[in-house]
Amino acid sequence: MFKDYNMNQVVLPMDLSYKLQENDVAFAVNDLVEAIPDEAFSAFLRSTGCPAYHPRMMMKLILCAYTQSTFSGRKIEGLLKDSVRMMWLAQGYEPSYRTINRFRVHPESQELLRHCFVQFRCQLVEEKLIDDEAIFIDGTKVKANANKFTFVWRKSVERYSAGLVEKSNQLYEELLNQDIIPAIERDNLEELSSEELEEVVQKLDDTVKDYDKRIEEAEDTKERKQLRAERKAPKQYRKQFKDFVIRKQKYKQDLAILGERNSYSKTDHDATFMRMKDDYMKNGQLKTGYNLQIATEGQYTLAYDIFPNPTDTLTFIPFLNKIEKWFFSLPSYIVADAGYGSEQNYDDVLNIRQRTPLITYGMYRKEKKKAYKNNAFNVANWYFDQESDTFTCPNDKKLNFKYWSKRTDKAGFERTFKVYECEDCFECPLRPQCTKAKEGNNRKVHYNEKWESQKAFTREVLSEAETGEIYGKRKIDVEPVFGFLKANLHFTRMSVRGKEQVKNEIGFALMAVNLRKYTARQSHQPILGQQNGANYRKAIIDTVFT
Known part of the structure; x- marks a missing residue:
């Protein structure tokens, strides 16, 4: 005997949500977009022409498609015809790929994405999935939708x-x-x-x-x-x-x-040529790309921005400004790797924002090694007399203070140095090991007091148990987001051109990562009382008898 199967019989339509699993990502997408206030969609209203598709529906469709690693407008249109979750979110509508692409790069879509990130973070805080104690900042390079050799x-x-x-x-x-x-x-x-x-x-x-x-x-x-x-x-x-x-x-x-x-x-004027790790020719070839900066907590992306410069040092302050202006107030601790460690960044976090930077600097790891500590020619290991304001070199020569020096970097930040010069380096037996100065010139030391005090503060803070533990979470918090974005979601290259359009697309991709991770964690959460089987059974029995 077989179950009844008849292709000639009319089947009444039903709510497609019954076809979805209880923890399907479509429900998370629907709940997130429905939480956005109605005022955020007013910019899409128009008084003439054919009525437009509702922006809520368009946001849901694109977010859901991105969670399925579908980034092409035509493929998203195809999903509307054969994906149950997409049919349910569209409620019978089938917008064309042109409509999907136009909405994806619409200037007002960026504001909707901002609402999504703000609403998602509020939801995480409410459900106590993040403690709002620190944010973890890092960057990665994402290839642009541009030709390879258009320098x-x-x-x-x-x-x-x-x-x-x-x-x-x-x-x-x-x-x-x-x-x-x-x-x-x-x-x-x-x-x-x-x-x-x-x-x-x-x-x-x-x-x-x-x-x-x-x-x-x-x-x-x-x-x-x-x-x-x-x-x-x-x-x-x-x-x-x-x-x-x-x-x-x-x-x-x-x-x-x-x-x-x-x-x-030449094909994407906002993209910059930069070196990337996933080099297909294995020879350090330059590729067009964007510098993506994100702020995470609990492996969820809470804020993001796109920058054209390949180095992370100069993106730090503008990114923090963007977070405070558009996303949320900064927590007590700001955590980042050595790529962000600079005098200007430390000064901004400590004095302007009144926060604690848990950011290492370039020589932080190297300074802990024995070879560095035992090197007699490192200025950090020389004896310094505060009363006479002099250094003593390995040959017992005094380096006296001579004058102040100022340097201005490309970002316009001015640094001040104290310049010390040795009394006499002539016929010094250690000269070849100590200095590369030309014959007739004495060894000079440029000492930045502010920078040295900032490094000492960083070493002290990171040596404490509480703050050291927070910094130790950096690798397991922000790095997996990039891995999930590129390896699991397969988002390795932009499909649009121009900075504003790229910013929209990367926002959809990062929110898709958040929703997939959130849904996966919710599906693996233990049912009420599952940690203790006896208590759980007792609660069920009490409920039944009541």
Whole structure:
């Protein structure tokens, strides 16, 4: 006997949610988006045209598709036809891939994503899944949706631009010396602007036209031949200056796109070339990408942002500003690795934000090794006399304070150093091991008091039991998020171009990671009383008899 199976019988439609498991990720997606206030969707309202799909539904569809590692608009459209969870979330609607892609890159979608992260964090705090004591910050590189070999480098642009200025000035002087064109009014004698180059082209064009007219009017063959020979030089100059105008505008545009960066891609102007770990040629090749910064707690991403610069040091302060402005107030401890350890970052967290930085610095690990501590030529191991303000080198020579020195880095932060100089390094037997200074110059030490005090504070804080334990959670808190994003979710490359669109897509991907992790943890949570079987059975029996 078989169970009844008849393809010709009409089956009444039913609520598709009954087809889903109790802990399906679609329920988590639905609950999260439904918690967003109605006011957040008002920006999508329009008074003309066909009524739009509700933004709640579109948010649910994209988030749910991303949890299934589906990032293409066409594939998301395909899921709407054969995925039960997607059919339930869409409630019978089937938006096209164009509608899905337009909503995904819509400027207002970024605000909805912000509401999702804020609401998700509030939910975690309410359910006591995070203790809100510290946040863990780290960054990773994500490949952009750009071609591989589309480099535009700042140094190349500046070099070619300087060559163009030199060549154009040289040719302009030749034009004046040969009386081909009259002199033009110049604002800057060192460089011809784009407008001035166009004016030179116009004057050369007038000169060529004048020669054309004279050639037509001339009746003598020799005279016409002579005029054609004279016309050859202005025509060549005109061609060169036309090329100068085009190149001048191109270099100006390139520098505007570069901004403060050193490179950009021709196919995605906001992407920067940077070195990535997953190099397919195993030779350290540069790839176009974005620097993704996230703040986590309990392996959940609570805030994120995208930066064009490959180093993490300069992203720290802007990222903290973004967290405070758009996501949540900073907790007591801010934890990060040595890539964020700098004088400016320590100063910002301690003095401006009044928080405790649990951030190591570049030499933190190395300073603990015996080889470093036993190295007599490390300034950190030299004797320092506070009263006389002098260092003593391994050859028992005094290094006296000479003057103050200030340095300004690329970010505009100014650091102050005390410069000490040895009394006499001449004929010192330890000189080759102690210094690389040229003969006749004494050993100098640049000592940054503020930086040294910050390092001492960091060593003291991390040596304490409580704060040391918090810092020890960093690797198991923030690193797994990147692993889950790239290895489990298979999100290794952007599918959109432009910083704002990329920011939207990475927001959907990170929230998808959060929802999958949240759903997995909820499904593995023990049922009430399951830790103690006797108490659980007693509670069930009492309930039944009651």
